[in-house]
Amino acid sequence: MIYEIRVYEAAEGRADAMRRRFRDHVVTQFFPRHSIELLGVFTAPVEDGRLTYMTRFADEDARKKAWASFAADPAWVAVKAASETDGPLLKNQTVSVLSPAVAGLPLG
Template sequence: MIYELRVYKCVPGRLPALLNRFATITLKLWDKHGIKQAGFWTTLVGESNQELYYLLAWDSLADREKKWNAFAADPDWLAKRAETEKDGAIVANVSNQFLSPTAFSSVK
């Protein structure tokens, strides 16, 4: 199992729109494509309260490539994403890292 840590830095003031999009649109489409989330977080105390952090769980990099590419090309996702961004961009920057659990990690 590998984990993908994704960090979305929002356009100022747009974090509520991003959270709503995940809650009402994105997670349903991920289910359709077999994408498994391992948690979502926002910053309670820190440098910025305009960021969303989340982990995705993958069986392998090949599993990630297949499922993520299918999701990214899904016509429903493309339409809903465009609809949610009709008033402007929500996300200013996305970064991601692929993580491998250590032998002593409680998460495998």
Template sequence: MLYELRMYDVTPGKMPALLDRFRDHAVDLFRKHGMTITQFWQDADEARNRLYYVVEHPDMEARNANYERFRNDPEWLEVRRTSELDGPLIQKQESLFMHQASFFHQS
């Protein structure tokens, strides 16, 4: 399993709109395209204005194919367009890719 930690630097004042977009649309669209989000976090330091979440993928090839379908989904394109009428919600996005350490298994 490949774990992708996605980190967003959110445009000031846009965190509520970004959270709404995930809650109301993006999480379901991710599922539609074979991606599982395991957790969301907001930075404990509100001044950092960051959102984090983890997506599980079978491997990098599946990840790339799923995101390609997601990015080109007409429903996503419309959700993004309407949610960004007043400007972009995200200033910067980064991803870290990880595999679970072999000695650690959570039950």
């Protein structure tokens, strides 16, 4: 198994719209369709315009295939375009791919 942590930083004034799109479309429609297993979604205790989430994949090949199919999904392209008529929702994103450090060690 490999894990991925993504941190999305919203464009100025767009944090609510970014989170709505993630909640209403990405999590419910596109992650299941593209075999992206969502483990958790997080925000900071003090609003900072970021959304952080963690996913899990069987291996690196599965991760790459899942994200490639997600990005090429015509329905996603349409949702993204419709949600960005007033400009992009994301200012920046950071992606970290992680492997367990010690096999068999529980996560928490």
